[in-house]
Amino acid sequence: METSGMIETRGLRRTFKARQGPIEAVAGIDLRVETGAIFGFLGPNGAGKTTTLRMLSTLLPPSGGEATVAGCDLLKRPQHVRERIGYVGQQGGSDNTVRGRTELVFQGRLYGMSAGDARRRADELITMLELDACADRPSGSYSGGQRRRLDIALGLVHRPRLVFLDEPTGGLDPQGRARLWDEIRRLREDGMTVFLTTHYLEEADALCDRLAIIDHGRIVAEGTPDQLKRQIAGDVVRLGVAGSPREALELLAGQPFVREASAEDGMLRLAVDHGEAAMPAILRLLDGAGLRLETISLSRPSLDDVFLHKTGRSLREPAA
């Protein structure tokens, strides 16, 4: 056990029965999450993020594979796993009519605390997550941010070493999101391991020590945000030309300094080794071919580029 991480999975799978036949929601994933890290699971809706999270938190039995979570075998000792992990689902799970404080005390009691301990722990969490103003009101009256902080407090009641956060900042405004990021970083400072899912690239980039990109139930890339960006190497030049982009695409795709070229929404997207050197060359080439350039921009690769590179789709497409 001494070398094992907080989470280790081998070939973890989950298939669902559907009318059209079995659907493989999670198609065999191998993961290792180190203790004390914020680990992000990045992918579009329906990629298998929540299904994986539910399996790792004992809510859903895997169809195959094995996993160790917080030092316990997930399949053989789910009850031990439950005692050691916190889980904050996408919907949170507090009752609209119940006061936040009451929910926290009840949650503590479910983890075996005495009434007094549960009350004291609720007080601590209310202070820690700044819920003082609303703790004695029914949670139905909370703002989005307050609601989310209560959800997270509920997942921390028993001081777990590992906490799962499913889309923790979903539906929050930028301010609320930034504030929650700070809270999540504080959990890491307290020595906790955080496993979160997100479909926000900024969130994965800003918050996570390591990332796995998941698509169609498979992990397509894994590493630190920087490693992932470096994997696709080089810079991205986006340009718009007058008329059809086809001619420009054919012209530029054949150039030795262009690693990849594609057209999306009438714009050209080129992956190049050195953007600064490539731009003048691009300008000359288009000029020589009599193609008029309308816009041009250079960007360092983002996680979206990584995602596009790995899956052929952009993560920024509007969620269905």
Next chain:
Amino acid sequence: MKVLRDSWLVFERYVGITVRNPAWVVSGLVQPLLYLTLFAPLLKSVASTPGFPAGGAFNVFVPGLVIQLGLFGAAFVGFSLISELRLGVVERLRVTPVSRLALLLGRALRDVVNLLVGSVLLILLSIPFGLIVHPVGLLVVLGLQTLIGMLFASLSYALALWLKSEDSFAPLLTTATLPLVLLSGVLLPLSLAPDWLRSIAAANPLAYAVDASRAVFNDHLSDPSVIKGVAIMAVLAAAAVVTAARTYARAVA
């Protein structure tokens, strides 16, 4: 014992929620009171019909009404669970080490307590109308009602978790409860029924509960129908609790 401790915790929580939003309790109580005031008076003249059981109209009707309260008071509890499933409450509770059985038992117990309060109220209010009841009989009927509540609340929770949608749960409930009531002899005793109807009713477990209840109210505690009704409800309730607890332990939104 962990199951008992956890069941109590869950029970306490749901009692709290019920007290803050007693709409279901109130609607559960209004129904039998409406039957009592708007339907029972019709029975006065029917009671002299040949084939109507002895014991007076109220001692025939109220025992059935109590059982009907048990059915309707418990059968609709699943609705609350569907919205909890959607709000993530079910997952939040399931991910804690709380006893799986307690999650079901605690909330079903809350439903049973609701039922018992309503039943006692109904019985007390019927006394001025001419209902005769003995303390021991009352206890036996409340015991029977506990089993009925456990049975139908558990079934309701299991169905709600299978269907996961109010839109399919509501029509199913209406379709399932109406024949149960019609074939139980609650409204009019099955002794008035033709043979074919009576043989269909023999397959309805609720009919045995109604028989047992009537026997108790008419002071025939030693009548075999009492033990028969209680035994049938006990076996079904146990099976329903186990089924529902298992379903609950696996439920995801």
